[in-house]
Amino acid sequence: MVAALLDLPDPDDVRLRPEIADLRVVGTCGCGCPTVDFRGGPDGLELIADAKVAGTDGDAILLFGHDGVLDRLEYVWVGGPPPAHWPSPRMLRKPRRPDPAAAKPDWLADEDSDW
Numbered sequence: 570m571v572a573a574l575l576d577l578p579d580p581d582d583v584r585l586r587p588e589i590a591d592l593r594v595v596g597t598c599g600c601g602c603p604t605v606d607f608r609g610g611p612d613g614l615e616l617i618a619d620a621k622v623a624g625t626d627g628d629a630i631l632l633f634g635h636d637g638v639l640d641r642l643e644y645v646w647v648g649g650p651p652p653a654h655w656p657s658p659r660m661l662r663k664p665r666r667p668d669p670a671a672a673k674p675d676w677l678a679d680e681d682s683d684w
Contacts, residue, residue, distance in 0.1 A: 570630065570642060570655045570658065571589050571592065571632060571639065571642060572586070572589055572658075573620075573658030573661055574617075574618040574619070574620055574630060574632045574642075574661065575589075575618055575632075577618065577620055577661065577663045584637075585617065585634070585637070585639060588638070588639050589639075592607045592639060593607065594606070594607065595607060595608055595609060596609065598643075598651075600651045601650075601651045601653060602644045602646065602651035602652055602653075603644050603652065603653065603654055603655050604641070604642065604643045604644050605641070605642050606640065606641050607639055607640055607641065607642070608638070608640055613635065614633035614634065614635050614640055614641060615633065615634055615635060616631060616632075616633060617632045617633060617634045617639065618631075618632040619631045619632065619664060620661035620662055620663060620664065621661070621662045621663075621664050622656045622660050622661065622662075623660045623661070623662050624660060625646070625647065625656075626647045626648060627647040628644070628645065628646045628647055628652070628656070629644075629645045629664070630642070630643070630644055630645075630655070630656070630661060631643045631645060
């Protein structure tokens with residue numbers, strides 16, 4: 570699953586692929602979902618990669634790290650009981666991100682403004 574996330578189009582994630590061979594699960598989520606921790610890392614994790622799960626109501630897979638080290642693989646689901654297994658990697662879709670330039674409030678779009 571980690572490799573599938575890192576294989577989604579995002580060139581910054583390529584540098585983390587060598588870590589996959591050394592990953593070991595050191596903890597799991599108590600709710601029954603497949604979320605795993607690879608190290609008992611500190612707070613302040615950074616989102617490294619994410620994907621939507623096709624065919625769901627908004628489920629997502631999130632990969633977190635800290636200081637360039639992979640830390641947690643999390644399954645986030647919408648409604649119902651927690652999933653017991655990871656989805657097939659073929660179901661992962663890179664989420665569409667809004668263009669930050671297109672998201673400017675109208676008052677910021679006016680280049681002649683004194684603000």
